[in-house]
Amino acid sequence: MSGNNLKLNFAPIGITGETIVRVGFRPFEKDILHDLRKEFAETHVFRTDRQDDTIIDIPVVPDAEPLSDKVMEVDLKETHWHWPSLMNAAIVRAFSGKREIARDYPVEVLGSPQRNFIGHDGLPAWVQKRSLLEFTPRTIFGSDSKPQFGLLCDARVRNLLLATCDQLIEAGLSPLGRYVLIDHPPNDPRLTLRPQIVGRVASISDGQLVLEDHREGYETVEANKARLSGSKADFDWCVRGLLGNDADRVLKEANLAASQIHAGPGRLKTIEETLGFLRDSSLEAVPGVKFEIAQLLDSKSPSFPTREMIKKPSLVFDPSGTRTDDWNERGIKANGPYDQRTFTPKGLNIAVICQDRYEGQVETFVAKFLEGMPDVKTGRRGREQARYGDGFLRRFQLEKANVQTFTSLSPTLESYEKACTNALEHAADTGIQWDLALVQVEEDFKTLPGNQNPYFGTKAALLKNHVAVQSFRLETMQQPPSGLVFTMNQMSLASYAKLGGRPWLLGAEQTVGHELVIGVGSHVATNSRIGGGTRQVGITTVFSSDGGYHLSERTNVVPFDEYASALTDTLKRTIVRVRDQDNWKNTDRVRLIFHMFKPAKDVEAEAIKAAVEGLDLDNVTYAFVHVAPTNPFVIFDMNQQGQPSWAQQKKGILGPSRGMHLKLGNYESLVVFAGASELKQVTDGMPRACLLKLHRNSTFRDMTYLARQAFDFTAHSWRIMSPEPFPITIKYSDLIAERLTGLKQIESWDDDAVKFRDIGRTPWFL
Known part of the structure; x- marks a missing residue:
């Protein structure tokens, strides 16, 4: 697919009306901000201004006034940074009393319980599979380089088990060995109850659940106040317990029904109908100032992000x-x-x-x-x-x-x-x-x-x-x-x-004297859902030397709180080794690109830069790239009729093709690592693009180059013949962390086996 007929789940937004408004401001205090939001959530929007260290309150309903003693006038047309909070509040007001609102940032709204995707005469009403709408205000940059504020809208499905544990027990289902949650009152009365997992049921006595692996203060909870989460494991277990032999068929039919929302046509229809409802609701930012919601942004508009189809690497x-x-x-x-x-x-x-x-x-x-x-x-x-x-x-x-x-x-x-x-x-x-x-x-x-x-x-x-x-x-x-x-x-x-073999290498053009690409991934090792789990971080270095990418000699895994220092140590060792191997000069240009499973903090970026600069390299540039597979963006390719073209039931209809790249701005790009052709089955729904986010302290900022390079690394996996749905810089790091976390639990294991011996110079973790 050429990508010449795309849509983004992004509706551009403008405002009309009398945009000069009075707002209050006071010094920032965390507890005061919490109390204000709890008491005045329905009448005011509260923002924090970190630059001035203040709390700003904006009245959003008729006759409401600023709450602070200090008041100033602002022009909403010029102060666009207020728009996201005002948009969230307007959406909550639009759905309040009509639908259940699960969250207020990003706003999440549950579909009607009458449109339950799972149904059977033997299932009680508290077993539900319902649609969920999600709204995320964002600003992106079009091919005209102008910023465009808008609303991202997406649709998915949520499982719900609304019965309390005493109702489960009455239905013949024991929650023993399962984690339970309790519902707390929300800070905003327009929202649904706020669930919190409190522990795993160890025993049941006189209407009380005795918990293990529990939160502080929750040694026991009353069975009539606790319930199960809607996780897939709990949901499927519950349905099987209620329906017996019919369960597999009912679950399969429910997943097929729910896949209509996950699939391209159903998802697009739901999003457009939802935006139509918001337009009809005449959303107001403040009294007298309306949000104007345009149609979904498409590739014919100059406001659509710059796009390209990244070619397959050689x-x-x-x-x-x-x-x-x-x-x-x-x-x-x-x-x-x-x-x-x-x-x-x-x-x-x-x-x-x-x-x-x-x-x-x-x-x-x-x-x-x-x-x-x-x-x-x-x-x-x-x-x-x-x-x-x-x-x-x-x-x-x-x-x-x-x-x-x-x-x-x-x-x-x-x-x-x-x-x-x-x-x-x-x-x-x-x-x-x-x-x-x-x-x-x-x-x-x-x-x-x-x-x-x-x-x-x-x-x-x-x-x-x-x-x-x-x-x-x-x-x-x-x-x-x-x-x-x-x-x-x-x-x-x-x-x-x-075995240490090299099946192939990437054909990469030499664009700088020396380039190292460092991947940082993680694995959570825990038997607890409450806390106490250990996030292990794996580090693998992939470097370019004369156009070929190779694994470094060292792999490592450390607890999360030690990863920044371990990363600097690994990086220094690698640079020293490669500098000697390739006969670097101190004046050579060096580029370091980090692919990270989490956003880099300023202190981490500065520590890494300081460590490398201590190696007497005079000309070094950096790029810290957060590779985020979970993000609110959805790309629709209106020309995609589904794959394979000859099949009666096609997968990936309206899904983008692998290699599609949208540059959202100087610091963000969307890249489709696995597209419509890479979906395994019809019910897999829509392929999702991965969001690449560049840290602001990066000194190398060519997002197009970084996006293409990340895409190339999905084709360089020696683990599977098909492209990875993620760059191997991150994927390999995740595997290292996962494998070493498991190996460390074996009493006879020796960490030095992969740290210092020849086997550690191979991708033993694949």
Whole structure:
């Protein structure tokens, strides 16, 4: 798709009327601001002016006056920074008494309970799946470079379980082992009750829920005052408990019905109808000053953001740079891996670890993995192809492997660790070194704590002994051949990378002397929903040297509160190493680009800059980019009729294509990393663009360059053949944090295995 007929879920807004208004102002105090909002939420809007350290109050209903002793006149036409708060308040007034308002910033409004997406005679009225409207005021910049204030409107679905726990128990559903919440009165009486999770039910006695992992002061709560959240797990459990054998069908039908709002046509219709309601409501910013809401912004308007379709990056399959392709699977089949001439060893020693009851099935699976599945062809009739006809060995130019199987007597950590020990002892006795271990695991292992999980146990035992580990699930082996070939593709790619191989590199143009791209991701490790969880932060460095992107030698994981200092240490080590390796001069131009899972704080940005500048580099520029997949923007491509074009039921209708880039301003861009073609099924709804936000202290500010580069990194994954829905700079960091968090729970694990040994110089975490 060319992107020449786009719409954004953004309605431009102007104001009309007598815009000179009187407002009050007083010194800022947090407690006073809270009390004012609680008492006067229906009559005034309160803003904080951080520059002057004041509270500003604006009367928004007839006959209301400023509340402060000090009053001044402002022209709303010129003071656009007041508009977002005034717009939020106007939307709340428009829906008050007509719909349930769940939040006031951003404003969230629940759809009518009569339009419940889930229905069955056996379901009580307190089981609901309802639409939710969300409103976010924003300012963006069009291709004419002029700022445009407007309202982002989106529609989604929310699950609700409104029964109290005593009603659940009466219906035969025990909340034991589940987290419960209680509802607090809202600060604004026009809003719904404010839910708060208070703890997990440990026991039930005389109408009281005894809680564990609870908030302070909530050792017990009354069953008639607590309820379950509407999380997918609780919602599905509740429906299954009420409906039994009918539940799966009802849940499937409900998800299909709800997908009409998530899908392009339904979402667009809901948004436009909602904006029509707001127009008819004649929203007032203040008495006598109306908000004028235009139609959704489309690409024909000069106010629409500058747009482009980012082209697929070129992947390089040989050091000379002559063998290239923009499709990794085709390129590697035709050319072999980038390092085929230098990769060693060619003849691999492979240990297979599996449960003894599946040994025969596993050996058959491994044979298919190594030798290929040439008889299995997929694709439309007349265009079928053998997606995994070559197999791991031929695809990566390897010789016949030495494969030995070692079995586990049970699906337990101890038994898997024993199988690993047997494999390592065999290697020692025969004088070989295992290059790769293929480990059969089960889907259910994901539910086990880290210190009981065979997945992490085998990784810990083998990685610290320099053995790359590739796991595969029992459920994967049982796939039909037409699906298994795709899994084999991914597994073969990841295995080669874990062995230290380079399947391909990015073909990048050299635009500066030296450029490093640093990704920072995270993983929350916790068994608690109340608190006490530890956010672990992973760091992976991807750098450009002579146009090719590579992993750094070090990966690390640290608690969240230590990540800034760990990042500066990692960065300094990397720069020193690369400077020596590539013979940098102090006067060379250096660009450092950070892809971060959270917005960088000023103090963090300054600390990193100070650390690098202490390395005597005279010409360094920085870009701190927050990569935010969750954001309020939705892009509609009015020419997108759905994929695949020949299917009766199409996915991604009106969805944007992968590579679409909208520049929202000098500090923000929207990039579609996974588009309509990348959706897996019809019910997946709309592909969403990722928001890239540049920190204001950045000294390199070319958002177009940064957006294109982030997009390129989605095509450079050695984990899967298809593009990642996220740049690998962040994705790899997330994986590092997740894997190391689990490994640290294994008593025998040694952190030095990936910090200082050769296995740590490979993407062992894929």
